[in-house]
Amino acid sequence: MRRPLSLAEWLLVLVAGYLVVLKLAFSLAAFPIADEAYYWMWGQHPAWSYFDHPPLQGWLQGLTHLVFGRSLFALRLPAVLAFAGTVWIYLDLARRFAGEAWRPVFLKGLVVYLAAPMFGLFGSVVFNDYLMVFLVLASGALFFRFFADVEGGGTGRRLHLYGAAALLGLAALAKYNGALLGPAVVATVLLRPRLRRLLRRPDLYLAAALALAIQTPVLLYALQTDFASFRFHLADRFQGHFTGLIPREMLSAAIGTLVTLSPFLVPALLRFFLGWRLPPFERPARAVAVLVFALSSLPLLYIANYSTILPWWNIAAFVLALPFLGRHIDRVTLSLHALYGMVFATLFVVNFTLVPVHSLLGVRPFYETDHAFGWDGLAAAVSEARERHGAQFLATNRYQTASQLAFALDDPQVVALSSRRDAFDDWFDPKTRLGQDAILLIDGSEDMQTFRRHFARITEIGTFTAAPFGHPMLTYTLYLGDGFRPL
Structure with a gap:
């Protein structure tokens, strides 16, 4: 007994x-931490393997998305x-x-x-x-x-x-x-x-x-x-x-x-x-x-x-x-x-x-926390800007931000344009976007030079600040990129 x-x-x-x-x-x-959303993106682009890691996690994400949706x-x-x-x-x-x-x-x-x-x-x-x-x-x-x-x-x-x-x-x-x-x-x-x-x-x-x-x-x-x-x-x-x-x-x-x-x-x-x-x-x-x-x-x-x-x-x-x-x-x-x-x-x-603990202490949050809030409002702002300007695609300056935006919108066609090598380079063909306009979501000044080289003109069209429970955190900037050109 x-x-x-x-x-x-x-x-x-x-x-x-x-x-x-x-x-x-x-x-x-x-909400998905930056790399979680990135591996979700792997599942939307099945491949033998991926630049950052072997493929099993991407395959599983593709399977659960296929069965249960986003x-x-x-x-x-x-x-x-x-x-x-x-x-x-x-x-x-x-x-x-x-x-x-x-x-x-x-x-x-x-x-x-x-x-x-x-x-x-x-x-x-x-x-x-x-x-x-x-x-x-x-x-x-x-x-x-x-x-x-x-x-x-x-x-x-x-x-x-x-x-x-x-x-x-x-x-x-x-x-x-x-x-x-x-x-x-x-x-x-x-x-x-x-x-x-x-x-x-x-x-x-x-x-x-x-x-x-x-x-x-x-x-x-x-x-x-x-x-x-x-x-x-x-x-x-x-x-x-x-x-x-x-x-x-x-x-x-x-x-x-x-x-x-x-x-x-x-x-x-x-x-x-x-x-x-x-x-x-x-x-x-x-x-x-x-x-x-x-x-x-x-x-x-x-x-x-x-x-x-x-x-x-x-x-x-x-x-x-x-x-x-x-x-x-x-x-x-x-x-x-x-x-x-x-x-x-x-x-x-x-x-x-709920709210970043660092913010309550008056300390700037680390990257993953900094990017963990405000995505419902941010996705709505990006969608509204795309419709208003008639842009053909969406892009960001980091693979993490691109992946989180893609998850928020359930749109695996979001693009990361960066000088850093990542999995987006394997599934994005720049030639298919030649001459098109894009809504650009920027979470900082990092790698803006690559953006400027990719477009004939870039115009700021708005900002969005994530503020969980009234605690201002990261401010994103929206741009309109005219005339995409592959590098």
């Missing part, structure tokens, strides 16, 4: 429930489903490595995940990361089961091995750093004596071939574009060159990651990474998790010496460790972590659904 929940378990359920409610509130109420529900449905899958995997893993004590371990692990801003909150934002995280977790869970069986003297189920390989291929098809799990798995097989006998089995090589075969769309796109996406991620996006170690910059990158993850998880991570008394299921899993952590973190620390590192770029480092922290985190640290996550999540949801 199942025993009733203890007081501590009820508290964990309440914390998890509160954080889930916040996730759903964000999902159903927040809505916040359709936009963020994949993230909601990924979260549901994550909960199931956490539950399954807890039952496997915690035995009869699985329930408190699962609930603590769930709170660890939800209260970590990098996962609980960021997992609701439909950037490519949420999808990569879920697929790496799902693949890792199957690899854990396969390796535990082999180390226990069994042969391992082929279904687990090939399923893990397929999910690994999909993880890399969601975001390139999902591929880090591949070398971590190979290194685990090489480093653990009981797993080395797998090197004599053709199954291991066939599974690797399956994961690689799933990358065919990315390879086709690379061949079509002279490997533009790979060149962008491996070199072009990182300004500067390595001239030596700069401890201050490396420390700054590490602190940014820990703030986004939650500093209160560090003791539990150290216990998991360095502990000696682990149950059999957890031992090969720990090896894979540590290797993914190193393969993700060390290159980013190196790059931090000469370029800016955004905290969530290192999200892959922690995906496979988090499910086990419910067994390694103590009550005090978990309480602090939960409080940290609830405050962070509350401010985050208020910031994107």
